[in-house]
Amino acid sequence: MKRPTGFTVISLILGWFAIGAFANGAMQLNAEHGSKIMAILAFSYGVTALASTVGLWKFKKWAYHSFLVWSLIVVATMLNLQFGMYGMYRAPFIAFLGFSVFILALLTFAVLYIKKNLTNTTQTS
Template sequence: MSAHAPTGSAGRKRPFGVTLLSLLMGWLTLAAALNSVVFPSQIEGWPVVITVLTVAYAVTAGATTIGLWRMRSWSLTTFSSWGVVLLLLMAAFLFFIDFWTIIGMQPLVAGPHFVIFTVTMVLVYWLLHRYIRRHVVGLR
């Protein structure tokens, strides 16, 4: 199927950006699914809550992949759900993992970097949400 072939019941064409975003979400689905199996089996004491959130991440990213590929309006809801799970997963990493040791920085030094990273992620998420809303759902 071509990236611009008609899809869905309305016969709308999938924009190239939606195709790229769908492929990206598919890649994230695969990565999260593998991480949910590999990390708990390789790292002793891996927190169960992070594994559960990683599975939720894979499920929401996978649903978003399918919704975007098929140009379904519900893909905006699954994308929003994925964003919530992403933020919860980030918070869980900070709470359950010795995050600062892993990245090799003390909290006061790493804090500003983490804030900048989080703000950037939220901005990118917001722009993608807007893009899906306009090009898949058809809302302005």
């Protein structure tokens, strides 16, 4: 079955996100003001983004689960940046709330899109 165009777009975006996440994780480990929690989140973000990239690119059924885990790490990272990190990145609450609603809507749309397209195939992983 041909890979949907949306999977190609999401895969390319997630691939770039993975590269950025690994760089961010490395900087968090070496920075004077780095955070071990943020480094763990960044590396987890990178690993799950990379797994999702490969799974979506190859149209594997497990890509749905890796994307779902990546989405949860995105939410955990947002919460850590807002409420953790010693307040270094804290946004006004209304801005954080608006941004969170927007990101959650995007993630929900993407998760449903991936699930719908992966369940329409007979390919097994």
